[in-house]
Amino acid sequence: MKTPEIELIDYLINEGYSDIAESIRPYRKSAVKICTKEGETPIGASKFGGFPDLPPEIPYPTMSGYTCKRGETTERYEKSAMQLVAQINLADIAEADDENKLPHTGILYFFWSGEVMPIHESNKWVESVADNPENSAYHKVIWYNGDLSALKRTPPPVPYYTKYFEEAFEEKAVIFEKTADYKSLGDVLDCGEFDNLCEIAPDYDIDCLYYKRNKLFGYPTGGNIPYVDDKRHLLFQYNYYVGCLWNIFWLISDEDLKNRNFENADFDYDLD
Numbered sequence: 001m002k003t004p005e006i007e008l009i010d011y012l013i014n015e016g017y018s019d020i021a022e023s024i025r026p027y028r029k030s031a032v033k034i035c036t037k038e039g040e041t042p043i044g045a046s047k048f049g050g051f052p053d054l055p056p057e058i059p060y061p062t063m064s065g066y067t068c069k070r071g072e073t074t075e076r077y078e079k080s081a082m083q084l085v086a087q088i089n090l091a092d093i094a095e096a097d098d099e100n101k102l103p104h105t106g107i108l109y110f111f112w113s114g115e116v117m118p119i120h121e122s123n124k125w126v127e128s129v130a131d132n133p134e135n136s137a138y139h140k141v142i143w144y145n146g147d148l149s150a151l152k153r154t155p156p157p158v159p160y161y162t163k164y165f166e167e168a169f170e171e172k173a174v175i176f177e178k179t180a181d182y183k184s185l186g187d188v189l190d191c192g193e194f195d196n197l198c199e200i201a202p203d204y205d206i207d208c209l210y211y212k213r214n215k216l217f218g219y220p221t222g223g224n225i226p227y228v229d230d231k232r233h234l235l236f237q238y239n240y241y242v243g244c245l246w247n248i249f250w251l252i253s254d255e256d257l258k259n260r261n262f263e264n265a266d267f268d269y270d271l272d
Contacts, residue, residue, distance in 0.1 A: 004203050007180055017200060024197075027183040031218025032096045033211055034086070036172040044107065044148045046092045048214075048238075050171025052084040052109055053151040054144075060157050061111045061140045064132040066119040077119075079131070081156030082111035082140060083169050085238055085248070089148075093216070096178040101217060101233075103260060106145035110236055110250060113138040114164035116269045139267040141235075141250060143260060174214075181218030182209035213239050222247040222270035233257060235265050246270040 004011065009028060012021035034048075041047040054060065065079040087109050094104040102108070115138040120130035130136035160166065186194055186207040198206050212221045220226055220234050226249055228234050235250040235257070247270035256264045 008182065008201060008204050008206075008209060011201060011204070015200065020197065020200070023193075024182065024185065024189075027185060027188055029181050029183075029218050030099050030101075031179050031181045031211060032093055032216040033177040033179050034174050034214040034216065035177065037175050039173045041171055041173050043153060044089055044151050045087075046089045046174050046176070047087050048172045048174055049084060049169030051153050051155050051168060052087055052111075053107070054109075054154040055146055055150045056152075057146075058142060058144060060154055061142070062135065062156075062158060063113040063115070063138055063161065064119065064130040064135040066128055066130040066136070068119070068126060068128040070126050077161070077163060079158050080113060080161040081158050082113045082138075083160060083165060085110040085112050085169065086174075086236065088216075093176045096176040097216070098178065101257065103143070103145065106143055107148070107151070108262065109140075109142040109144070110238075111140040111142070112248065112267070114161045116245075116248075116267075116271070139250075141262045141265045143262045176216075179211050179215070179218070180209075181211060181215075183219055185209070213237075220247070220249050220268075220270075223272050224270050225249075226251055226268040230254065235262075244272045246272060 009021045009025060036048065041050065043053045061082040063080050063082060066077055068075045087107060090102055090104050090106050090108055093102060119128050119138060120133045120136040121128050184207055210219050210221055215237050217234055220228060220237055223246060231254045233252055233254065235252040238248050240246065240248050249268045250265045251268060252265045
């Protein structure tokens, strides 16, 4: 089905169904598509992958080495560099982020080690001990709001996490586009309301009004997705599509988003 040029709520209002438009508005979240494009990625540009452009005061993010014991098997991993998943020059999103959910100055970095479980944790199945517990985080979000002329393309100081990676993620330039996600309306409307909406808006795929690929905000998509509400937001979704891991997500509380505490963002994943 071809995507209509006008958003569903606007279409309903234009057609005289303002009451229905308002009834589904609570299930709408604004979002920003992130699409790859051909082209160069100069220092400070928005991009996926490659080496980050960091200022001197921000060290390249790493994850502690650790020893993991499962039953009779012991595995050892040395200190490793995190992958740059995305580098977003926040000035680039100003037009698409018309609700000002993010600041529009500086650089927002998303780093990931490749791990999806804590490396410093013990339970009845595993005993995992980090060499440096204070550096045991397996992901990191950084907002740099300083002098962009100080940025330098920075290679990792140690190898990537050898459990998963040998090389940097492919570097790709990106662009941003305003969009909107709707919660699956088949899950929140009764049968009569849903059927009526399908009838009056036949050009819309009513149960799939969300962007499924890389994005900021909106609703998480995939098979096993994290919960979001008015107090917990999707910050960034990245389509990973390697093995059984389909998507990775960063989530942020409403308070941390408003206070720009991006370092408190949580990591989640869609694993089949």
